[in-house]
Amino acid sequence: MHLYGQYCPVARAAEILTDRWTVLIIRELLADVKHFNELERGLPHMSRTLLTERLRRLEQTGVLERRGASRGKPTEYRLTPAGRELQQIIDLFGEWGARWAFGPPRPSELDPIILLWWMRRRVAADRFSRRRVIQFEFRGAPQRAYWLVIDPSDISVCLKHPRFDVDVVVTANIMTFYQIWLGRLSLSDAVRKNLVHLDGAPADIRAFPSWFTWSPMAETVRAASADRRIARIGQSRPPRLETKAPRIAS
DSSP states (O other): OOOOOOOOHHHHHHHHHOSTTHHHHHHHHHTTOOSHHHHHHHSTTSOHHHHHHHHHHHHHTTSEEEEOOOTTSOOEEEEOHHHHTTHHHHHHHHHHHHHHTOOSOOGGGOOHHHHHHHHHHTBOGGGOSSOEEEEEEEETSSSSEEEEEEETTEEEEESSOOSSOOSEEEEEEHHHHHHHHTTSSOHHHHHHTTSEEEEEOHHHHHHGGGGBOOOTTHHHHHHHHHHHHHHHHHHHSOOOOOOOOOOOOO
C-alpha cells in the first residue's frame, strides 16, 4: 500500500483502492463472486500470490471479511458495508470509462474465456428447465470452439467438447461478440448484418437473446455511445447565422 502522507479523505481512500488490480477485485466481489478460484478465473492475468495479498489487505482495511470454510466448502470472501458502498464508485468508474476512455478494444483484451466467464454469471438461469449447451465458434480466438453448459443448478465454461448435444452454435468474430456483450452493438443488428450466425432449432434461436441478461455495463455503454453520436452531429452542423430585419427609415 502506498501512503501519501496527507491527512485527507481522498488520500486515505486512494491508499486503499488505487493499488493495481484492487478496483477489479472489488468489481468481482460486487458481482457476487465469493471464492478464491472464481476470483482467479475472472482475473486470469493476476498471479495467485498477488490476489492473496490484495485480499488480505482489503480484509485488514475493513472492505471485506473472510468467512472460514466449513467442511467440504471453500473459504468465502464477502464485502462489508464499507465494501458494498463502493458500488457507487464502481458505477461511476464505468460511466466515466464508457464516456471518455472506451475506444476500440486492444487485441490483448479480447479473451474468449473471460468473455464466457462473464456471460456465465449473467445467464438467466430461471428460464431453463433442462440442460442447454451453447457452442461458440469465435474467429480470431486462440482456439476454434468453446462451450457453455447451462444446467438449472450449475453453469460451466468448457474448453473441450462436453459430450452433450449442442443446442445452439454461435459463430462470430471475437471482437464482434465483445461489442454485443458490452452494448456497442445489438445482437439483432449483428445477425441482420451477418456478423453473427446462429445455428440450431428455430425455437432455440428465437429464445437465445433472452438466455442472458448481458453485461451490467451495457446500458451505460449504449448511453455513452448515443451521447457521442449526438455530439458529433452537433459539431458537423454549420453554425446558424443570425439575420436582422432591415431598418426602415422613418
